[in-house]
Amino acid sequence: MTMKSLVVAGISLALLVVPATQVAAAGTSSPCGYRLGPGLAYNWPIRPFESQHPIRGAFGDPRIVSRDQPFGRTGPNSSGAYSFHNGIDIGAAPGTPVYPVVSGRVVRAKPGQVVVRTDDGRSFQYYHLSRAPAVQRGRCVAARHTVLGWITVKYGHVHLAEIDHYVVHNPLDRGHLQPYRDWTRPVARDLYADDGSLPSPLDGRSIGLGDLLAVAVADPQTMQVPGSWSRLPQVPALVEWRLFHGNTRTAWKAAVDFRYTQPPSRFFWEVYGAGTYQNCPQFERRTYLGLPGRYLFRLHIDPDRLQPGLCRLAVRVSDVRGNRSTAWWPIQIAH
Numbered sequence: 001m002t003m004k005s006l007v008v009a010g011i012s013l014a015l016l017v018v019p020a021t022q023v024a025a026a027g028t029s030s031p032c033g034y035r036l037g038p039g040l041a042y043n044w045p046i047r048p049f050e051s052q053h054p055i056r057g058a059f060g061d062p063r064i065v066s067r068d069q070p071f072g073r074t075g076p077n078s079s080g081a082y083s084f085h086n087g088i089d090i091g092a093a094p095g096t097p098v099y100p101v102v103s104g105r106v107v108r109a110k111p112g113q114v115v116v117r118t119d120d121g122r123s124f125q126y127y128h129l130s131r132a133p134a135v136q137r138g139r140c141v142a143a144r145h146t147v148l149g150w151i152t153v154k155y156g157h158v159h160l161a162e163i164d165h166y167v168v169h170n171p172l173d174r175g176h177l178q179p180y181r182d183w184t185r186p187v188a189r190d191l192y193a194d195d196g197s198l199p200s201p202l203d204g205r206s207i208g209l210g211d212l213l214a215v216a217v218a219d220p221q222t223m224q225v226p227g228s229w230s231r232l233p234q235v236p237a238l239v240e241w242r243l244f245h246g247n248t249r250t251a252w253k254a255a256v257d258f259r260y261t262q263p264p265s266r267f268f269w270e271v272y273g274a275g276t277y278q279n280c281p282q283f284e285r286r287t288y289l290g291l292p293g294r295y296l297f298r299l300h301i302d303p304d305r306l307q308p309g310l311c312r313l314a315v316r317v318s319d320v321r322g323n324r325s326t327a328w329w330p331i332q333i334a335h
Contacts, residue, residue, distance in 0.1 A: 054090070188317050189216045273297060
């Protein structure tokens with residue numbers, strides 16, 4: 001079996017890629033009688049199927065609900081619910097019909113939730129819909145033909161997630177959702193000391209025993225989303241860092257890699273830094289519509305293992321199509 005490895009905050013996770021023998025061959029039929037296409041690729045769940053649509057919520061985005069917390073206060077010691085966004089949110093007008101991206105059988109049909117399992121071992125989640133009454137558990141549904149439901153006024157998007165043999169997979173990975181192009185470059189903006197529920201700018205201070213660093217990053221929208229989510233940035237797919245000290249340098253290390261999959265939610269605060277929140281966040285029992293998120297990724301730098309003195313920190317951020325940029329900061333190591 002082909003394997004890809006993912007390193008998240010020093011944690012090695014395996015991404016299982018569906019073996020070629022398990023991928024439906026061209027011209028084969030499903031038990032429901034539908035013709036299955038070759039490979040893993042699929043088109044969009046809304047019309048026009050072969051055109052790209054705007055995305056307002058990225059794969060791996062932080063999903064934080066802190067209704068009882070003061071604005072901006074998040075972290076491992078704060079109350080709330082924390083998880084990685086396991087799919088993408090495709091924005092569209094209320095009433096837009098949503099179709100399966102791959103034909104299969106409905107295995108879940110609840111208010112706002114439809115899950116379709118395909119013959120190649122994948123499951124696709126479609127959330128935030130006004131479900132079509134005829135879509136019931138056990139029913140066969142056809143890509144591009146069966147209406148699963150309609151996008152609601154409350155949400156204004158459909159959440160699409162792909163689960164490959166029980167492993168969540170980024171729909172924007174090459175060879176999956178298509179067509180998809182990305183022409184924007186994500187950026188690393190600011191460096192913080194991750195020392196509480198509110199991060200503080202490093203501002204040239206030295207780091208030493210027990211100090212943690214977090215970098216603020218953002219990926220501009222590829223296609224503008226209408227409404228409150230217009231121009232709000234998202235998380236990039238890959239954040240890496242390396243240190244330069246004198247004539248030596250470390251190898252690039254991944255703070256996070258969302259290009260293919262994501263870690264379990266229990267590793268949330270190993271990936272994100274305290275003070276992180278998504279765009280249009282919820283605090284103090286209200287939703288702050290139109291507010292950009294704050295995406296802080298922890299850089300697991302251990303000052304105790306570094307020689308005292310001045311270092312240079314490079315942070316490289318990339319999206320799923322390889323657009324990237326690099327930012328630099330001076331770092332003073334003090335023991």
